[in-house]
Amino acid sequence: MENDQDKVLDELTSGEYKYGFVTDIETDVIPKGLSEDVVRLISAKKEEPEWMLEFRLKAFRHWQTMKMPAWAHLKIPEINYQDIIFYAAPMQKPAPGSLSDVDPELLKTFDKLGIPLGEQKRLTGVAVDAVMDSISVKTTFRESLAELGIIFCSFSEAVREHPSLVQKYLASVVPYTDNFFATLNSAVFSDGSFCYIPKGVRCPMELSTYFRINASNTGQFERTLLIADEESYVSYLEGCTAPMRDENQLHAAVVEIITERGAEVKYSTVQNWYPGDKEGKGGIFNFVTKRGICKGDDSKISWTQVETGSAITWKYPSCILRGNNSVGEFYSVAVTNNYQQADTGTKMIHIGRNTKSTIVSKGISAGFGQNSYRGLVKVLGKAEGARNYSQCDSLLLGDKCGAHTFPYIEVDNPSAIVEHEATTSRIGEDQIFYCNQRGISTEDAIGLIVNGYAREVINKLPMEFAVEAQKLLQISLEGSVG
Amino acid sequence: MKSEFLLQIKELKATIDNKEILKGLNLEVKPGEIHAIMGPNGSGKSTLANVLTGRDIATVTHGSVTFEGKDLLVMSPEERAREGIFLSFQYPIEIPGVSMVNFMKTAINEQRKHRGLEPLSASEFLRQMREKKELVEIDSALTNRSVNEGFSGGEKKKNEIFQMAMLEPRLALLDETDSGLDIDALRIVANGVNKIRRTDTSVIVITHYQRLLDYIVPDYVHVMYDGRIVRTAGPELALELEERGYDWIRKEADVNEETWTTDRK
Numbered sequence: 001m002e003n004d005q006d007k008v009l010d011e012l013t014s015g016e017y018k019y020g021f022v023t024d025i026e027t028d029v030i031p032k033g034l035s036e037d038v039v040r041l042i043s044a045k046k047e048e049p050e051w052m053l054e055f056r057l058k059a060f061r062h063w064q065t066m067k068m069p070a071w072a073h074l075k076i077p078e079i080n081y082q083d084i085i086f087y088a089a090p091m092q093k094p095a096p097g098s099l100s101d102v103d104p105e106l107l108k109t110f111d112k113l114g115i116p117l118g119e120q121k122r123l124t125g126v127a128v129d130a131v132m133d134s135i136s137v138k139t140t141f142r143e144s145l146a147e148l149g150i151i152f153c154s155f156s157e158a159v160r161e162h163p164s165l166v167q168k169y170l171a172s173v174v175p176y177t178d179n180f181f182a183t184l185n186s187a188v189f190s191d192g193s194f195c196y197i198p199k200g201v202r203c204p205m206e207l208s209t210y211f212r213i214n215a216s217n218t219g220q221f222e223r224t225l226l227i228a229d230e231e232s233y234v235s236y237l238e239g240c241t242a243p244m245r246d247e248n249q250l251h252a253a254v255v256e257i258i259t260e261r262g263a264e265v266k267y268s269t270v271q272n273w274y275p276g277d278k279e280g281k282g283g284i285f286n287f288v289t290k291r292g293i294c295k296g297d298d299s300k301i302s303w304t305q306v307e308t309g310s311a312i313t314w315k316y317p318s319c320i321l322r323g324n325n326s327v328g329e330f331y332s333v334a335v336t337n338n339y340q341q342a343d344t345g346t347k348m349i350h351i352g353r354n355t356k357s358t359i360v361s362k363g364i365s366a367g368f369g370q371n372s373y374r375g376l377v378k379v380l381g382k383a384e385g386a387r388n389y390s391q392c393d394s395l396l397l398g399d400k401c402g403a404h405t406f407p408y409i410e411v412d413n414p415s416a417i418v419e420h421e422a423t424t425s426r427i428g429e430d431q432i433f434y435c436n437q438r439g440i441s442t443e444d445a446i447g448l449i450v451n452g453y454a455r456e457v458i459n460k461l462p463m464e465f466a467v468e469a470q471k472l473l474q475i476s477l478e479g480s481v482g
Numbered sequence: 483m484k485s486e487f488l489l490q491i492k493e494l495k496a497t498i499d500n501k502e503i504l505k506g507l508n509l510e511v512k513p514g515e516i517h518a519i520m521g522p523n524g525s526g527k528s529t530l531a532n533v534l535t536g537r538d539i540a541t542v543t544h545g546s547v548t549f550e551g552k553d554l555l556v557m558s559p560e561e562r563a564r565e566g567i568f569l570s571f572q573y574p575i576e577i578p579g580v581s582m583v584n585f586m587k588t589a590i591n592e593q594r595k596h597r598g599l600e601p602l603s604a605s606e607f608l609r610q611m612r613e614k615k616e617l618v619e620i621d622s623a624l625t626n627r628s629v630n631e632g633f634s635g636g637e638k639k640k641n642e643i644f645q646m647a648m649l650e651p652r653l654a655l656l657d658e659t660d661s662g663l664d665i666d667a668l669r670i671v672a673n674g675v676n677k678i679r680r681t682d683t684s685v686i687v688i689t690h691y692q693r694l695l696d697y698i699v700p701d702y703v704h705v706m707y708d709g710r711i712v713r714t715a716g717p718e719l720a721l722e723l724e725e726r727g728y729d730w731i732r733k734e735a736d737v738n739e740e741t742w743t744t745d746r747k
Binding site for chain 1: 535536537558559560563564568569571574575576577578579580581584585588589592593596628645649
């Protein structure tokens with residue numbers, strides 16, 4: 001771990017966005033714009049059953065009646081939905097069975113991103129579903145997981161091969177009417193990951209999805225559905241990057257998690273979409289709905305996110321604590337540098353008895369960045385003995401950035417205990433000088449201090465990702481101190 | 483040509499907020515020497531430490547400072563540190579969440595990189611940590627905590643000396659290291675300094691009081707007054723100051739100043 005730390009520091013001398021390249025690959029692209037025909041076309045491309053198309057159409061019709069939400073502390077330029085391509089798929093033979101069927105360009109791309117898909121080079125202990133633009137390119141370790149009864153595949157495959165599971169759980173946590181972006185996603189989602197952990201199984205490796213946007217003028221709308229059956233456990237990781245482009249690109253994903261009695265899901269995200277350049281040009285609009293339900297008693301859902309990328313982030317990974325004694329956690333580090341904006345937080349809905357939630361949010365603002373925490377803790381009347389602890393810290397670098405906190409607390413049960421703590425601090429000149437005096441440069445000092453500040457959250461990540469996240473934090477703050 | 487002096491300060495003038503604090507200070511330190519700088523509040527002792535370590539609150543307006551023959555004033559604070567200048571802070575800073583281990587390892591490897599050396603291996607680093615901890619009688623648990631966070635005043639000072647032991651500087655500046663220490667902590671800190679000192683390490687002890695000099699015996703005692711060194715002698719001067727206070731120095735210096743200006747006329 002300590003050695004990694006050194007490597008981290010060494011690599012930081014050249015810290016621009018490292019993932020901004022474009023893969024030159026033939027891509028199947030449908031015409032720009034959104035209409036019922038486009039929804040049908042997407043469904044047809046994916047050779048979906050009728051029920052899936054019906055779901056999409058219902059969502060699309062509903063979406064047409066909706067308006068984009070305006071309550072977030074964000075300045076979002078007008079998005080022209082007729083100017084977006086809603087489906088773009090790298091050309092390859094249908095459903096690659098073996099690795100030799102996958103286009104070498106794609107393998108090279110994921111190699112470059114540090115996600116080797118080849119049998120020899122696979123990340124040990126991590127099964128990956130690699131998604132480029134609208135489709136899943138390859139899912140590793142499928143067979144060995146299948147031996148345990150674990151289903152880990154692309155969403156499209158799940159629709160074909162496990163329709164009853166998909167039908168049972170799809171939109172059971174985030175209904176198609178939920179919100180503007182989730183509804184849009186329900187109409188046009190292209191691919192994503194599907195995961196089912198059967199009763200009593202502890203998934204022996206980390207499961208992960210790596211999302212890559214490649215094609216230009218394209219939106220990415222993926223859908224992830226994760227079901228942990230009784231007494232099961234899985235740790236799930238999500239990473240994402242995109243090329244550097246001058247235009248903004250829309251990413252509107254939906255993630256749903258269901259935990260049955262005694263099950264536990266740990267969901268970690270390292271979000272590193274292209275944040276735009278120093279003047280705020282380009283970058284991804286990351287408008288994502290993530291929600292889990294602790295359906296069974298004694299179940300647990302834990303969200304950990306490190307958000308360093310995207311021009312604008314709008315995201316509230318939430319937990320519905322329905323089972324008695326269920327536990328919800330949210331650990332977040334969100335960085336906004338240059339002209340990045342983030343409005344992120346969580347909702348903890350306590351329904352069951354003795355439900356418990358923990359929220360730790362660490363915002364870091366630099367440059368002209370605007371960083372908001374928005375969180376809701378809601379305790380319903382029957383949630384006897386509910387407990388929540390929230391801690392929202394903001395760290396400011398420089399004097400042109402902003403940090404904002406919007407906590408909402410609604411309690412309908414008198415036995416509930418809800419705690420909220422908030423702090424705002426600035427990196428002190430004296431802290432930096434202290435590091436300088438020990439031979440540590442100012443950039444590295446900021447990296448150390450910021451990583452120290454975020455440690456509580458970073459420690460929640462699986463180790464490989466923790467190292468990655470530390471690097472990211474420092475890189476995204478590069479040049480933020482004059 | 484290499485200078486016989488480790489540190490050479492000539493006619494140094496420096497201002498803070500346009501107010502002149504150092505008014506033509508001269509000081510020469512050879513390798514291995516211990517110098518004590520004493521003087522009343524406001525005489526410019528801390529400003530001298532700031533100027534030597536490159537803290538930008540003070541602006542140098544005149545004079546030169548060379549360290550091992552190199553111009554110190556053009557170096558950044560971190561370069562000076564890597565060259566071997568160490569400051570034991572009067573008020574050590576807390577850095578929450580950053581472990582002492584991580585902090586120290588980063589600092590040592592930056593210094594090694596500067597000197598063209600490979601980073602220290604984990605086992606060698608831990609061995610040194612253990613060894614140096616014993617040297618300054620620092621509680622093992624402290625180095626597992628965040629930098630100075632929740633340390634008592636004495637622990638912070640001991641931690642400074644511990645860092646000094648780890649970094650093995652060429653020149654150590656101890657800025658009021660004795661302030662706020664009880665007699666036991668003072669003894670530990672002073673013994674630490676003595677044990678760590680190698681023959682070529684020089685130390686500048688900035689202090690109000692003589693008591694630290696009972697343990698760290700200086701080769702020279704300088705008295706600073708009004709931005710200048712007004713008197714230099716052996717360790718006996720510290721005792722004299724302890725007995726007589728600073729007033730007589732003040733008077734003498736003011737008189738000299740008058741005489742000097744009169745002479746000039």
